[in-house]
Amino acid sequence: MPATLITGANRGLGLEHAKQFAGRGWRVFACARSPEVPALTELARQHDQVSLHALDVTDHEAVDTLAGELSGTSVDVLVNNAGTTGPKGTPEAMRYQSLANMDYQIWREMLEVNLLSAFKVATAFRDHVAASDRRLLVNMSSGLGSVTNNVTGNMYAYRSSKAGLNIITKGMAAEWQHLIVIAMSPGWCRTDLGGPDAQVDPVDSIRAQQELFDTLGPNDSGRYLDRFGDDVPW
Numbered sequence: 001m002p003a004t005l006i007t008g009a010n011r012g013l014g015l016e017h018a019k020q021f022a023g024r025g026w027r028v029f030a031c032a033r034s035p036e037v038p039a040l041t042e043l044a045r046q047h048d049q050v051s052l053h054a055l056d057v058t059d060h061e062a063v064d065t066l067a068g069e070l071s072g073t074s075v076d077v078l079v080n081n082a083g084t085t086g087p088k089g090t091p092e093a094m095r096y097q098s099l100a101n102m103d104y105q106i107w108r109e110m111l112e113v114n115l116l117s118a119f120k121v122a123t124a125f126r127d128h129v130a131a132s133d134r135r136l137l138v139n140m141s142s143g144l145g146s147v148t149n150n151v152t153g154n155m156y157a158y159r160s161s162k163a164g165l166n167i168i169t170k171g172m173a174a175e176w177q178h179l180i181v182i183a184m185s186p187g188w189c190r191t192d193l194g195g196p197d198a199q200v201d202p203v204d205s206i207r208a209q210q211e212l213f214d215t216l217g218p219n220d221s222g223r224y225l226d227r228f229g230d231d232v233p234w
C-alpha cells in the first residue's frame with residue numbers, strides 16, 4: 001500500500017489530499033497542529049489506514065520526533081503543504097504586505113511556516129521518501145511564487161516565501177537525485193487562504209494534482225508545475 005504524509009491536513013488543500021488519497025486506499029499520515037477536528041477524526045474512522053499526528057511544522061523538535069517515530073516507514077508522496085498568508089485569507093491578506101503597509105512580524109511568521117518549516121520537513125523526511133517506490137516530494141508552492149509572472153506587485157511577504165520555496169525545491173532536486181522533487185502551483189482554490197472568490201474547487205485541484213503525481217518520473221524532478229502538469233515560469 002503506497003503511503004503519503006501531508007502537513008496542514010486538517011483543512012483546505014491538505015485535508016482534500018488526505019481524503020482523496022484515503023479514498024484511493026493509500027496509507028495516510030495526516031499531520032496538523034490540531035488533528036482532532038471532525039473532518040479528520042471522521043476520515044480516520046472511515047479508513048483504518050489513516051492516522052492522525054499532531055504537528056506544528058514550526059516546531060522543529062516535533063518534526064524530528066515524528067520523523068523518528070516513523071523511522072523505517074516509507075513515504076511515497078510527501079506533501080509539504082502547510083502554509084499561510086498570515087492571519088487573513090484573500091483578499092484581506094493584501095492589506096498587510098504591500099509597499100505602503102508591511103507588517104514585518106507577519107512576514108517573519110510567513111517565512112517561518114512557508115519556507116523554513118518546509119525545508120525542515122523535507123530534510124527530516126527525506127529518508128522516508130527515499131525508501132519508497134515513488135519517491136516524490138511535493139513542495140506546495142503558488143503561482144504567486146513566480147518571479148516571471150509577477151507583473152502586479154503586492155503580496156510581498158507571501159510571494160517571497162513561495163519564491164524561496166521554489167529555489168529550495170530546485171536545490172533539493174539537484175542534490176537528491178534519487179528523489180523526484182517538484183514545486184506545485186495548485187491554482188487559486190476556494191479555501192480559507194484562497195477566499196470565497198477563488199476560481200477552483202479544491203476537490204478538482206487535488207484530483208488533478210493526484211492524477212499528475214501518478215505520471216511523474218525522474219525527468220520531472222526540479223520542475224515547477226501547475227496541477228495539469230504544465231510548467232510555470234520561475
Ligand SMILES: NC(=O)c1ccc[n+]([C@@H]2O[C@H](COP(=O)([O-])OP(=O)(O)OC[C@H]3O[C@@H](n4cnc5c(N)ncnc54)[C@H](OP(=O)(O)O)[C@@H]3O)[C@@H](O)[C@H]2O)c1
Nearest residue numbers: 008012013033056057081082083142188189191192193194
Ligand atoms: N488556496 C489557494 O488558492 C492556494 C494557491 C496557491 C498555493 N496554495 C498553498 O497551498 C497550501 C494549502 O493552502 P490552503 O489553501 O489549503 O490554505 P488553508 O485552508 O488556509 O490551510 C492552511 C493549512 O496550513 C496549516 N498550517 C499553517 N501554519 C501551520 C503550522 N505552523 N503548522 C502546521 N500546519 C500549519 C493550517 O493549519 P491550522 O488550521 O492549524 O492553521 C491549515 O491546515 C499552502 O501552502 C498555500 O500557500 C494555496
